Every structure is written in structure tokens, then in C-alpha cells.
Amino acid sequence: MNLVRKGRVITLLGLGLLAGVYVRALAFTPVERLQGPAQKIYYLHVPAAIWTEMAIVLVGLAGIFYLFLQDPRLDRFAEASAEVGTVFATIVLTTGPLWGKPIWGTWWTWDARLTSTLLLFFLYVGYLLLRSAITDPALRGRYAAVLGICGMCLVPFIHLSVYLFRTLHPQPIILKPGPPSLPASMLITWLCSVGAFTVLYVGLVTQRYGLSLQREAQGGIGG
């Protein structure tokens, strides 16, 4: 079974798990007292946001190793991870406003979290544009690695600098010092969702990696 097929199976599995998570979230997890049903988007929004950031870190790490080892597999992985990260960033940027409209009364506000996700999105888009503007695979891999490493170093600064502005966004309730401040049933649903997104990430990256291999075999420049 080739990689694209394998990736497709894992992706479908991830989507199935996500559907399961939502069955649990809608039918068996309590409704949040203040936000009502709008809070249900949390199980999609936060795991996607976590993987958006994980993906850029993985792009940067792959870049570091690529510069040392010059192994094209690492470059292919970085490209796949960046594309999947772009998709996840898009999910975050879509689900955020959907939640923001009923809760905040506005689709978009220049809040710290929104801004930092938007910047990550632009970072991903820039990365993919740079790749598409270079035809030589070795040069493309090298430049992409340099940009990926810089991008990884930028993430903490984006966080720190945009957080200096006041934020409307709910404060972290799970990934924070101290115990999570939500009921166990919600926490379990959320953890299941993080698991489902992890499977989705692996599946999508595997598919994209396999596609790169096929394109290279056909002698295309798309990489």
C-alpha cells in the first residue's frame, strides 16, 4: 500500500474519531452554563490551534535537521507539515469568529490570540509562497529550512508581544499552571478531540508526503 493510500486511511480514521468526539460532545457532555451550545466549538477550535503551533515547530525542527543532514525526506516532511498547519490555522480562524459572533458580538477583533493566529497563518502562507517561487529542489529545501527555523523562533515573540495588548479571549483553562478548571466529562471529550486531531495531522501529512514522492517520481517541479 503506498503512502498516499495509507495517509488517506489514517485521515478517514481521524475524521471518524472526530465525528465520534462530536457525538460525545453534543449528546453526552454538559452544556456550558454561560456560553450555551456555542461552547461546543471549543472541541474543534482548541485542538486545531494546538496542532497549528505544533506543526510550525515541527517545520522548524525538520529545517534544522535538514541543514545538517541534507536529507530530502526531512524537506518533504516540512513541506507537508506546513501545508497541514495552514489548513489547521484556517480551521482556527474560521471556528473562532463563528464562536465570537454570539459570545463577543463581533466576528473579528484585534485581540491578542486572534492576531497571533493570523500571523501564524501568514507565516505559513509566506513559507509556501517561498517554496513555490524556487524551482531548484536543493535550493528550495535550504531556503525553506532557513525560513522554517526563523518561523519557529518567531512564535514565542509573537505570543509575548501580542499578549502585551489586553485580551478578550478566554484565558487558558487546561494548558495552564495548576489543575484544569473544567468538569471531567468536558476534559475527557477535549482530550479525545486532541487525539482525533493528532490522528488527522498524521494522516494528512502522510498523504501529502506520499504526493510529493509521486510528483518527484514523475519529474514534476512541485516537490
Added chain:
Amino acid sequence: MRELLAQAWTVARKDLVLEFRTRTAVLSAVVFTALVLTVFNFGRDPTAVAATDLAPGILWVTFTFAAMLGLNRAFQLELENGALEGLLAAPLSRVSLYWGKLVANLVFVGVVEAVGLPLFVLFFDVPLGHALLPLVGVLALATLGIVTVGTLFSAMVIRTRFAELMLPVLLLPFLIPPLVLAVLATARLLAARPLSESLAYLKLLAAYDIVFLGVATMLFRYTVDE
């Protein structure tokens, strides 16, 4: 280390002499800065928004765009007559090549800012007075951050298609943190707040400079080597 710095200075001097003899690029950038400041003046309703409310943002957006012009030029001029190949074949370490280019760019942007700042004070009637020295410090820290990343990227984009467009697209997300911090600090300074209020921003700016100076110094050779 001495050797590195001496080589870096040779590269920087070459660029600066070239710039000084023609003066086209720096003059264009200065005129561009004056024009952007003028255009911004029409972008606000003077009866509704006080100039000082917008001033920090205007100052930094203008300087960012002006820096982008200078950075685009830094490696572009090495493409003519294959000068880049000569530079790479010369017995120069890549680190000093990067530092040299960095210093030349810093001087270029510094000159533009030195002309832009008085114009800005004049056009927007900003009460500068006592805040001048700290503001120069903010300018220096933020400009160092902008030029550090910009020099690295400008070496990359010359080998891509649409180089002039690619640089801002890649660079602007990286300029947001220094820009945010510089605007916050500038606003505090122009409002005559004590310097201690801006200290946290300045520290973070310095951290940005140090991190990216280190990262760029290490990564630069991967952007020019064949």
C-alpha cells in the same frame, strides 16, 4: 574575532562607498519616507483624531516600509555583473559577509530615519523634547531587529521569482513583534510617561535582537552558498 570584524567592515565599507558615490538609493528612500509621511497626513480626519494618537503608528509603518526599500536593494545590487559570485569567491567568512551587509543596511536605514524623524516631528507636531534620547534608543533597538531579519531574507529572495514582492511577504510577519513593541514604547514616550513604563518593551526588543542576530548569523551561509 578581530579578523571577522575587519572583514565585515571591509564589506560594509564597500557598500557604503558605493552608496555614497551614487546616492540614488538613499535619496530615493528619504524622499519616499517624506512622501509616506505626507500621504499619512491625508489618511486621517484632523478634526476627529488627534495627531499624537496616530503618530507612533505612522512613524513605525513609515520606517518599516523605508527599511524594506533599503533591504531589497542590499543584495540586488550584487546581482549586477555577477558581483555576488566574486564576493562569495573572495577569502571572506560568511559570518563577516552577513555582518558587513548588516552594518551597511543599518547605516542606510539609520540615515533615512535621521531625516525622517525631524520631518515626523514637524508634520505631526509631536512634543518630543525630553523624550528624544529614549526614542533614539527605541529606534536603534527596533531598527536592529528589523534589519537583522531583513538582511538574512534579502539574501534569499534575490534567487526567487518576484524578489521585490517576496521580501515584504516573508518579512512582514517577522516585523510585527518589533513593530508592536516599538509602537507601544513610542506611544508611552510621546505621552511623557516615565521611561520605566517602557522598560519591559525595550527588554523584549533587545531579546528579539539577540535571538535573531544569533539565528541569522548561523543561518546566513545556507542562503548564499551554492
